[in-house]
Amino acid sequence: MKIIDLVEKGIWKQSGYVAPEFMGAVKMDANENPFSIQEPLRKKLLEEMGRVAFNRYPAAGAPELRERFAKYYGVKKDMIMLGNGSDELIQILCLALKGKIKGVLVPVPTFSMYKIIAINTGNKVVEVPLDKKFDLDVDAILDRIKSDFPALIFLSYPNSPTGNLFNRNRIEAVIKKTPGLVVIDEAYASFSGRTLLPLLKKYDNVIFLNTLSKLGMASMRLGFLIGSRDIIAQLDKVRLPYNVNSLSQTAAGFFLDYQDEFSLQVDEIVARREELYLGLKGIAGIRPYPSKANFIFFSCSFDSNRIYNSLVAEGVIVKNLNMPPLMSNCMRVTVGSKDENEAFLKALKKVTEKQGA
Template sequence: MDLITLIKKEVREQEGYRADIVPSRAKMDANESPFSLPSALKKELFDKMQNISLNRYPEPGAPLIRKRFAGYYGVADDMIMIGNGSDELIQILCTALVNSSSVVMVPVPTFVMYKIIASSSGHRVAEVPLSTSFDLDLPAMLSRIAEDAPVLTFLSYPNSPTSNCFSEKSIATIIEASRGIVVVDEAYGSFAGKTLLPLLKKYENLVILKTLSKVGLAAIRMGFLIGPPTLVRELDKVRLPYNINTLSQVAAGFYLDHIDTFLGQTGDIIASREELLRALEKIRGVHPYHSDANFIFFSCDFDTDHIYSLLAQEGILIKNLNSPGVLKNCMRVTVGNREENQEFLKTIKKILLK
């Protein structure tokens, strides 16, 4: 019996998401925060965790956290739903929406999980290349909307890996033209200092995603979907009952209790990002782009497969995006702490001077 034939064609044909586990001294490849909690806060959090009844299931739907984050984002409690990272919310969206040959539209390049999840859930994926300045190609997207009527469109704001925020006007035009749901994924929104949350009042087909993964708590897997209550109610039926474990619920509450500390770290990352960008601009053959996120996207005049390996050999892990087309010899480096940024700069300069 060939078990593999039981696997959906869409699953068999894809590579899947690969998160390499490579030992490193500077981990600058996954857009996490470089800062761990100050030790006094860590102790406070672990003390709180001692009161958890590990023999009991978590509270389904994490109602307390849902309420607190609704307040934080300035929306009604029934507009928010919590996922095991925003990845799970992307999966819930793709699972719940009609899929008999329906289309999910994504600009490319963008966060690869949209395509992986959409195609494994049976959707056809329409990929629309970004313009040469990495903004949305509005005429191309509008014509796909007219032809394919996508049930879902994913827009990362800021976009990964290109690090920019798409034009707000183009996003609004896409929402207005769509009969499906437009998801604005603000995973990196804190580093851009802007949000499209106010547009929720205007558009009933808009959904916004947020996550704590980029602002210091990647380990707890905490993502938020914010949208109209009628839609959230339906999507919530697909959520597994105990998707958010109790330890993560406690840690998410702790995030809001100590929001100033976390926002301070975000401020530090933004300041370091600008320093790192200026330093990269000075390296011959390296062309960094403006960043609204916690990482810098850059192209190189050299083979980045080679640069990636040499950096990894020196314990510096960044993301090699090299592939035919617009990402040819492109890389993405997460803003690290000041020491990591210096080590990365020193090492890449040494490699390029060889």
């Protein structure tokens, strides 16, 4: 037997998360904030980073930052845990939680990392398709809760890639009926103007996930878990001691200092989202879905693989989600700056006209 044969079967079978690298492209595939930090703020941030003691470990568990984010979210410090992006926190949840079986339930389609991380951490993955309106199919979820006992359920609010908010009553119906923990991932909540955070007071089996990645700090990898102090205390034992490096901690503090500037960018993105939606609607063969996030999901009446490749040739990169039967010829585009949106719409019009011809 070769050493490589010792790798878990689930890991062999899955292909991992593929993040394409296209230098110089109009990058609209990863739901990042299109605006980078401009002068004079950029200089201030670099000055703060210059004061980091590079020879020392970062503050373990980032207590000061947790205190500040606790205030930001209106909770107590011991209800917050920071992670190297929310991906790391998803991993910690998947490592730590186990019901009658080690299992994770996810609606589909949703954020692909839930499934990838669940498999990598030895969980059984239960996938339940969304209904035709991309909302939760509560009956199907409750059936699978009964038959499979997943310890964890991930719900993205708004959902990626579809961009909609699941119905709150349906979410609560799931929370009430599951013996497991429901993770409400609010990575895109700032763009929806809605949060379910008050549910923390109502139910003890919900936990919230959030991130700075969509708000202008994707490079710094800063995610949050917000939940009851009992569960956070246990999850904190799984966290590696220095999981959030000093530069990331500095950047997160800077985000809080200048949160008004970052909120203006959110407003701008929301305004651009509506323009982009109308632009997509105006292209023959393209059907965009309304979005409460910083991206728009759309279907094409063409082969989306070809559209994707033609867009790449035009220097524009979006996310191709051609995954039949649930998502045939679907794509997701991140809301960009005015110039990026225009470049994308122009390129899409050109390549769809060619396909249609």
